[in-house]
Amino acid sequence: MPIFEVDNLHLHYLTRFKDRIHAVSGVSFAMEKGEVFGIAGESGCGKSTLVNGCMGLFIPPLYPTSGEVRVAGESIMGRTPDDVRRNVLGRKVAMIPQGAFNSLNPTRKIKDLAADMIASHENGANRSEIYERLRERFARIGMQADTVLNAFPIELTAGMRQRCVIAISTLLDPQMVIADEPTSALDVTTQKSVIRMIFDLLDKGIFSTMIFITHELPLLRHVAGRIAVMYAGQFVEVGTTEQVVFDPRHPYTQALMGAMLSAEPGQKQKKPVAIEGAPPNLALPIHGCRFAERCPVARADCVSTEQEIRTVAGREVRCAYAE
């Protein structure tokens, strides 16, 4: 049985004028235990909305339209935000956010932030026992427990703060971890050390299953086993890392790869190509392929025909001309 399932999930935001913005429309995937699943896409494609959906955390103006999210076969939909925080987050699903500085209360020490997290899930836990557990855990994952736990967030470097956030998120051994751009605010050297820590936690069995969200396809190539490329609220291509990165079939994935750059011999002539235009307005009903307007190889019927996801060359592609 898959440990995590998303079944035809539709999510929308309700605006002040009662317009519905369909940020996620029809996303489905399933993950086995031990899998790292990468989701890539440009800003505003619905990645972060999908994360909220995967946690079952619906804070207005975000509402679920339809669909189901299951952790180990149990649905986590239809709960109040408070119930989600108490019973889903931390144990079932843990989230690693992007900005480590915004996630840590600057007026409290790391050990208090971590202890609050445990105390909110375990009624009547003894504070000094919790501190002892924290010390053990931080030492086990290779952090200098005493220095880090007694520090205020401002005393730590950005990379260290992000590592603390990861350590705190995974304190209760979650079944599932969702990392939403955990390294985009960091420089390349720090990024590498944070990724190394995530790998380390995976190897030590602190958690085993992860969704990793980023807009850097080259990074996903090293982190994920399977990659989904998201565009305008839908998955447009899902396949193994090798398939998606080295042999992309959807025009959008190809364009994303074209926009990448790398400092390698002979690459300077290959200019990164920006994708012109903007994604469609998700508040309006969309007919036809969502990428048609920006697609370099669009044909006449692309604008009018809705594209269904189908299997091409061993992976799932939402394009009628992917061959």
Place this chain on the structure above:
Amino acid sequence: MPNEKPVFSAAGVSRVFGHGKKAVTALDNVSFHIADQEIVSLVGGSGCGKSVLAKIMLGLITPTAGQFLYRGNPIGDAREHWREVQPVFQDPFSCFNQFFSIRSQLKASFGILNTRPSRREMEERVDHALRAVNIEPPEIEGKYPFELSGGQMQRMLLARIFALRPRVLIADEPTSMVDACVRANILDYLMKLKEELGMTIVFITHDIGLAYYVSDRIFIMHHGRIVEHGPPDRVTMHPENEHTVKLLDDIPSIHKDWLSRTNVSRKPGAVH
């Protein structure tokens, strides 16, 4: 009029913050010249002093030791300096005032100039600048900063540069907040600025890959020092300094091994 004097010349520039036991040396005895119409990239990790150097170039802070000259003269009046040297920062949302429309702020930026253009010329220059960054003027008519996406806002900052046409642009991590597609766009605009307006550009980044694409020369910084400099091909193909090697290694590239995990499990699952 070609200027023979270097745009920026630094001789033994240092900057120390704090004093006594708490003194932090952000820049340590840095010397360089930047020629007219050159694109120079400052590359280094967080805390290497690259932004401090940018602020010195903008005249926002002064060096504690050494000599820093702009076209042969020390930086005196800041307003005078900003007529020729303009920045693009990392976070466009903190650069614009939330309470005024974008267009009015673009027009207000002409206030820095010695002679304010006429009202009609101002409108024309703003329209032209917006088209230069691929935004049709009606798209942002009457809009406020929070109504635009991050990529659009970053382009607004660049539109400001197209409108003001300074002689020198200091771009401090202009691409670190935006995704890969927009990043390629912004690099295009930087090249356009150099080609069309003959601007000198100082490009600050932690990604040596980006620097490789845009620059004529790369300075690698580490702990407040410039540890290596040279043309991009030389620096990226034959790095001499260990910090350069590390910066190159740390970029995740699709073609080479980056960080391998021992027991990676890649189980296929049902997906549609």
